[in-house]
Every structure is written in structure tokens, then in C-alpha cells.
Amino acid sequence: MKRTLxxxxIAYGGDYNPEQWPEEVWAEDMRLMREAGVNLVSVGIFAWALLEPSExxxxxxxxDxxxxxxxxxxxxxxxxxxxxxxxxxxxxxxxxxxPVDRDGRTLSYGSRQTFCPSSPxxxxxxxxxAGALAERYADHPAVRMxxxxxxxxxxxxxxxxxxxxxxxxxxxxxxxxxxxxALNTAWGTTFWSQWYYDWEEVLPPRATGAVPNPTHRLDWRRFCSDALLSLCRAEVAVLRGAAPEVPATTNFxxxxxxDALDYWRWAPELDVVSNDHYLFSTDPEPYVDLALSGDLVRSLAGGGPxxxxxxxxxxxxxxPVNRAKKPGELRRNALAxxxxGADGIAYFQWRAALAGAEQWHSAMLPHAGTDSRIWQDVVRLGADLAALAEVKGSRSPADVAVVWDWDARWAVELPSQPSAEVRFLDRVRSWYEPLWRAGVAVDFVRPDADxxxxRLVLAPSLYLVDxxxxxxxxxxxxxxxxxxxGFHSGMVDASCHVRPGGYPGAFREALGVRTDELFPLLPGETRALTGGGTATLWSERVRLAGARAVTAYADGPLAGVPAVTRHAHGEGTAWYVATHPDAATLGELLLGMCAxxxxxxxxxxxxEGVEAVRRRGEDADYFFLIDHGGDGARVRVPEKATxxxxxxxxxxGLVxxxxxxxxVVRVPR
Incomplete structure (x- = not known):
């Protein structure tokens, strides 16, 4: 049974840490929270030492x-x-x-999360x-989650x-x-004399003098995710035992x-899927990653809020350099x-800390107090979210699915790949971005999803697939x-063993191609493509086996070899993108597939420069139009909108x- 918040x-608030402040400040906190429209705060996150001063x-x-x-x-x-x-x-x-790190060093306490997840x-x-808290506060009227x-x-x-x-x-x-x-077979331990004759010989993939066994390392990543999931499940069970009606969440x-946790395995264990998301100063367009993250979290939540x-x-x-947000960015980020799909917006944290490791982290109530742009923006956002109350519970249908798999992500970034420059998130984002720019709705799915x-399923980076x-x-x-x-997909099975017979392994037949050798490109190296555009990062010697060439290499050792192919498979179509085209060429290709x-x-x-997103309610569509370009815009929407x-x-019909x-435009249906 899924419990709801x-x-x-729409929920609005942030981490509230009153233990960091004298009690006389709390009344001001309440007054200012009401002024900002705050209706939900997280409390007690780092209060263990005060709640349990001795065992x-x-x-x-x-x-209390x-x-x-x-x-x-x-x-x-x-x-x-x-x-x-x-x-x-x-x-x-x-x-x-x-905890002990890979080099065998025991880490000290004095920070947070300095414990071994497997420690009894x-x-x-x-x-x-957790049990003491649940017993005391299960029926407290303030506790909603x-x-x-x-x-x-x-x-x-x-x-x-x-x-x-x-x-x-x-x-x-x-x-x-x-x-x-079976373990020896799965890990391929006949290689480099790694065969195990006793379970006690099996260790974590600690630091060694050479390249680690890839399947050993992959199973370790799976285990580490499951070890923490076991702790989460145990705490949730204790809380539900005392308060069966109160929903439980943890912040992804x-x-x-x-990339440490396989959230496809975590999400079903929780009543509410939650996420933490921060922008990176080095990203010139961080709002693209924000959108990708939001779509992925919504997908983890089963398409719901x-x-x-x-x-x-x-x-x-x-x-390394922590920059303030640009004017209006606080509001744009939150509403994006x-x-x-977010039905709640919260921040770290409510009041900026004067001491401790996060004293220079921004907050809803900054060091400058209410005489600040941040505070003005926080109050304005509270009013915005109140105005959007009817959006709560609506969903975001999509016709395009992008395949996302943590096993594939972990595996493709193991050592000794054909190219260390091939990174999972880079590949996914490069395919996601042109769809985002075009306002095409996207879900993320597991390889085995319904x-x-x-209409269109994209697998930009699926090196490992069962x-x-x-x-x-x-x-x-x-x-x-x-x-x-995408290239370098279907190459290995669930045990990280290469699929024999040529590449791209599991997808050869459906794609109607066969590759016998890989030619990854050096950093900065490019190849011209027929019809215009260039390719970087990757090339391979593709032979057609039923498919037709859409684009080929125009120069280099593979001149004339197909780089993008299309194949009729059953009643539908299967495309293979065997290289990394420049952004404009890739965008044109993907939008052509969409059409x-x-x-x-x-x-x-x-x-251009305006992000368009739709949420769908029972009797209305809600179109969010966000101007990232900074030029303003006039957009035509369906008539009778508000x-x-x-x-x-x-x-x-003009906004x-x-x-x-x-x-945010409401259009009745």
C-alpha cells in the first residue's frame, strides 16, 4: 500500500535545524515561514547526538x-x-x-556518513x-511523513x-x-589465475597492482547499493510498525x-519518491541537467508526482567555485x-548556518536576513506555488522513452574499455538535449519496462544488457x-561477458548490422559525415546485414563505411547510431525519428530559449513556459486558457x- 503525503x-519548505539556534529565534522562524508560505519542513536530520546523548x-x-x-x-x-x-x-x-577505503585506510568520525553500511x-x-522516534511521535499531529x-x-x-x-x-x-x-564462471576467473576454491578467498575489489576483474567490480557495485537498501528497508519497517499510515521517503x-545506487530497485520500497538536485557551476546550461533529472525522478515514481x-x-x-544564482534563476529552477512532476519544493536549508561545514551554503533565509534578494525570491516563489495548487497530482505523459540502467552505467565506466572517453551520462544527455530543446516529452525506462x-524508444548507452x-x-x-x-550498446551480458559473433552484440539482428572492429577516436579527433556534419569520440567498421546506410564516414580509414543505419524490423524500425555526431547533426537525426x-x-x-513542459490533469492541461534565453517571448497557446x-x-491564446x-497556462480539455 502506497501512503500519500x-x-x-504543493509542499514548500526545507531542512529546518532549530538545534543550531537559540530557542528565542524559533518564534521568528515561524513568523517568517508563514510569510514565505512554507507548509512542510524536514526536522531532526542531523540531531542524533542531541536526541541520544549516550547509548x-x-x-x-x-x-517535542x-x-x-x-x-x-x-x-x-x-x-x-x-x-x-x-x-x-x-x-x-x-x-x-x-568505514575503510579501497586502499585500506580506516576513516575517522568527525563528519557525516562515516560508518560501514554492513556494520551490525x-x-x-x-x-x-528510529524505533524510539517512531514510538514517541507516531501520533503527533505535525508529523506527516x-x-x-x-x-x-x-x-x-x-x-x-x-x-x-x-x-x-x-x-x-x-x-x-x-x-x-557459478561465481567463477560469471566472473571469468580462469583469466589471470583468479579462480576461487573457497568462499573465504573472495574479497571486495580492494586496491591491487593491475586492472581489477570487471565482473567482480560490477557485482561489488550491485552489492553496495543493496547493502544500503537493506538499511533503508529495515528503518522503514520499524517506522511503519509504529505508524502504518504515515508515508516514508528518503532523498535520492x-x-x-x-551514481552509487540503483534507484530502480529503491523506488518501489518508498511511499513517496524524493530527490536532491544541485546545479554545477561548470555547466553552461545546467537547466538541461535539471530537466533530465526531473524526468528521471518522475519515471522512478512510476510517472506520478x-x-x-x-x-x-x-x-x-x-x-571548487560556488557561485550565486542569476536573477530569476531561483524561481525558474523551482518551477522547472x-x-x-514535483508536487513539493524544498531547500537545504531554512536558515543559513553560522558555523559548520555548510556555513557558506545558501538558504531560504540567508545570512543577510530578509533584506536580501534571496528572501524576496523565496516569498515570491511561495506565492507562485500557492497559485499552482490545482496542478498537484497531475501527470506528464510522453511518447518517447529513454533507456536508463544503472548496471549499464557502472559497466561502461569500468577500466580497460575501448575508450575511457565514453561516459554513460554524457551519452544519454547528448540524446536527451535535442528533445528537450524541441519540447518533446520524455520518460526514462528500464530495459525490461512495459x-x-x-512510439519511440531510445537506448543511447546500453553497453550491458541482459x-x-x-x-x-x-x-x-x-x-x-x-x-x-547508440554505439557500444548490447556488447556484454549481465555478467559483463562480451557477446560473441560481432558487435553490437544483443542488437545485431534487430539492427541489421554487424561490426567486426572498433575504431574509437582520440580526444579532438573528428570524422566528416556524408551529407554534412562531423563525428567525434567513436567509429566502427559497420557492415550492412539487411539495414540501409543513412549516413557514412566521408574521410579517414573508414571512409564509405556506414555511420548511421536504418532497418525494418518486424512491423517497425530499428536505427543504429554507430558514432557520436555533432550536436546539430544528432539533433536533426533524432527529431527526424520523432517525426x-x-x-x-x-x-x-x-x-528558441523557452522550455515548454506539460502536466496533464483530469480536466485540464498545464503548460509551463520557462524563458532561459533571457529575451522574453510571446507564445501562442490553445484558446480559453488562463x-x-x-x-x-x-x-x-497568446501569453x-x-x-x-x-x-504557467491552464488549458481546459
Missing amino acids: SVSG GVYDFSRL RVLDLLHENGIAADLATPTAAPPAWFFRAHPEAL AYRQAALRI WHVHNEYGCHNAECYCDTSAAAFRTWLRTRYGDDLE MVMPAF WLLMEHSTGAVNWQ HVAR LSAY DAGAANLTAHAARGGTLAV EAGVRPVLDGVP ELLTGTPLPD EIGAGEVA
Whole structure:
């Protein structure tokens, strides 16, 4: 049973850490939260040391007062289990629970998430504090959701200690049916004399003198994700045991810098899917990654609404250079998340800290106080979200699916690939971006997902795919759909073994091609393409086996060899993009596929620089129009529409968007 968050309208708020401030400040916090329109805050995330000052001894007096105060002021609490930051007394009692890195160094406490995920002592202590919180606050009227832990795996996704080694062996015995020969076969241990004769010989992939075994490393990534998932499941079970009606969530980190957890496995365990997302200063167009992340999180949520648990009002504190946001960017970022399915917008954090590791991280209430642009923007955003209350619960249908798989991501970035320049997220984003620019709605799917709702399925980077996933994707084309596969896909099976017989492995037959040798390109090296455009990063010697060439290399050692092919497969079409074309050429190619498959943008006639996104309610469509170009725009929308943020009727079907502004248009159906 999925439980829902009970908050009126769209949730709005952030991490609230009143323990960092004198109690006389709390009344001001409540007044300013009401002024900003805050209706949900996360509390207690890093309060373990104060809630349990010594083992089994609790002090809930401060938290009691905070929760009562929130309830009195009509603000709901997302109450956290504080298990991301065990206190110092725990590590003094259990030094064996400290994590060990790949080089064998034991890391010290004094920060957050400095624990071994496989530590029995940590699990026992975490479940004890979670149980004490659940028992005390299960019926508190302020508590509307459980916030389990915080950013699982952010700093301790991998621990290489002996306890983790034993847990890894247990996980492997389950995976391989307690059959050591099956493990040896899966890992290909006849290579380099790595054969194991006893389970005790199997270790984590610690630092060695040469290249690690790829399947060993891949299974380790799978284990590490599952080890943390086991902790999450255990905490959720404790909380539900005490409060079966209160929904539980934990904040994912679907953003470029983090790839430690297989969130397809995590999402079904939670009532509400939540995400943390931060922009990177080095990205000239970070709003593209924001959109990609939002679409992926919505897809993890089964196409339904989700919560943005953390983002920033301005600068963060953890990049080499931490820059403030541009004028209007706070609002554009937040509403872009709403456009892509977020029914809640929250920040880290409510009040900027004066001390500690994140003292230079922006907040809703900055160091400058209310006499600041950030505060003005925060108050304005609260009013915007109140005006968008009716959007809550609406969905975002799409005709295009992009295949995303964490196993494939981990595998393609293992050492000793044909090219270390081939990175999963780069490949996915390069295919996603032209669709985003064109206003084409996109979902993300697993390789084994139900694809019946999609006209076009794209697999930009699927180096590893199991037999079932490959069959599912090719069957989509056979049934009359369109499938497009990127280079270096289908190459290895679920055990990371190369599929023999030529490339692209699992997709050869459906694509109607066969490659016998790969020719990855050096950084800066290019190849001309027939019909115009250039290619970088990758080339391969493709032979046609039923497909026809759409584009070929115009120079270099593969001149005349197909670079892009099209093949009739069953009732549908299968494309192979065997190189990395320049952005304009790739965009033209992908949008041509969209047109051929009958895929249209969510709204026609949207000018360049304006992002157009649709959410669909029961009786209306909601079009979000976000001006990233900074020039403003006039966009034609269906007649009888209303701009929700201002309440302005649009009888002539024209909406004016100011420079750097956002419009949200309601169109009755």
C-alpha cells in the first residue's frame, strides 16, 4: 500500500535545524515561514547526538517543543531518522563500525556518513533510535511523513573492511545459489589465475597492482547499493510498525556527480519518491541537467508526482567555485522541477548556518536576513506555488522513452574499455538535449519496462544488457514501434561477458548490422559525415546485414563505411547510431525519428530559449513556459486558457513571458 503525503497544495519548505539556534529565534522562524508560505519542513536530520546523548538515553524535550511549535503554526513536519550522522560516543564504543577505503585506510568520525553500511553495531543503533522516534511521535499531529536517513551513500557508498567483505560473500552466495563454480564462471576467473576454491578467498575489489576483474567490480557495485537498501528497508519497517499510515521517503541524489545506487530497485520500497538536485557551476546550461533529472525522478515514481527534497536558493559550498544564482534563476529552477512532476519544493536549508561545514551554503533565509534578494525570491516563489495548487497530482505523459540502467552505467565506466572517453551520462544527455530543446516529452525506462505506451524508444548507452532486456527492446520495434540504439550498446551480458559473433552484440539482428572492429577516436579527433556534419569520440567498421546506410564516414580509414543505419524490423524500425555526431547533426537525426514515429512537441511554435513542459490533469492541461534565453517571448497557446501565476485570462491564446520569467497556462480539455 502506497501512503500519500497529506499537505494542502504543493509542499514548500526545507531542512529546518532549530538545534543550531537559540530557542528565542524559533518564534521568528515561524513568523517568517508563514510569510514565505512554507507548509512542510524536514526536522531532526542531523540531531542524533542531541536526541541520544549516550547509548539508550534519550532527550526529546527540544524536538517535542519544535514539533508542537510547527503544529501550532500550521506547518507539517517531515520527521527524519538522524541515522546519517552517528554521534562520537557510538564510534568510541564501536570503532569497528568506521568505514575503510579501497586502499585500506580506516576513516575517522568527525563528519557525516562515516560508518560501514554492513556494520551490525551501526544497524542496531540506527534501528534503536528510529524505533524510539517512531514510538514517541507516531501520533503527533505535525508529523506527516518520515524522512528516512539522508542521502544514502553520499559519502560511504563503499566500505572495504572485513565486515563488508563477509557481507559481500553472503550477498554473492545468495546471488549465485551458494555455488562457487557459478561465481567463477560469471566472473571469468580462469583469466589471470583468479579462480576461487573457497568462499573465504573472495574479497571486495580492494586496491591491487593491475586492472581489477570487471565482473567482480560490477557485482561489488550491485552489492553496495543493496547493502544500503537493506538499511533503508529495515528503518522503514520499524517506522511503519509504529505508524502504518504515515508515508516514508528518503532523498535520492539523481544528479551527475552521484551514481552509487540503483534507484530502480529503491523506488518501489518508498511511499513517496524524493530527490536532491544541485546545479554545477561548470555547466553552461545546467537547466538541461535539471530537466533530465526531473524526468528521471518522475519515471522512478512510476510517472506520478514526486518531491524535490533539496536544492539551493543560491550558491552551494562543495564545488571548487560556488557561485550565486542569476536573477530569476531561483524561481525558474523551482518551477522547472514542478513542471516535470514535483508536487513539493524544498531547500537545504531554512536558515543559513553560522558555523559548520555548510556555513557558506545558501538558504531560504540567508545570512543577510530578509533584506536580501534571496528572501524576496523565496516569498515570491511561495506565492507562485500557492497559485499552482490545482496542478498537484497531475501527470506528464510522453511518447518517447529513454533507456536508463544503472548496471549499464557502472559497466561502461569500468577500466580497460575501448575508450575511457565514453561516459554513460554524457551519452544519454547528448540524446536527451535535442528533445528537450524541441519540447518533446520524455520518460526514462528500464530495459525490461512495459514499452507499449511509447512510439519511440531510445537506448543511447546500453553497453550491458541482459537477454530479457534486449528481447524486450527489440520486440518494441517488431511490434511496430521505433527503436534507436547508440554505439557500444548490447556488447556484454549481465555478467559483463562480451557477446560473441560481432558487435553490437544483443542488437545485431534487430539492427541489421554487424561490426567486426572498433575504431574509437582520440580526444579532438573528428570524422566528416556524408551529407554534412562531423563525428567525434567513436567509429566502427559497420557492415550492412539487411539495414540501409543513412549516413557514412566521408574521410579517414573508414571512409564509405556506414555511420548511421536504418532497418525494418518486424512491423517497425530499428536505427543504429554507430558514432557520436555533432550536436546539430544528432539533433536533426533524432527529431527526424520523432517525426517519422509520429511524436510531436507538447506545444508548437515555442521560440528558441523557452522550455515548454506539460502536466496533464483530469480536466485540464498545464503548460509551463520557462524563458532561459533571457529575451522574453510571446507564445501562442490553445484558446480559453488562463495564466495561473497571475490569474490572467488569455482569450486570444497568446501569453507574454517576460525576460527570464515563467508562465504557467491552464488549458481546459
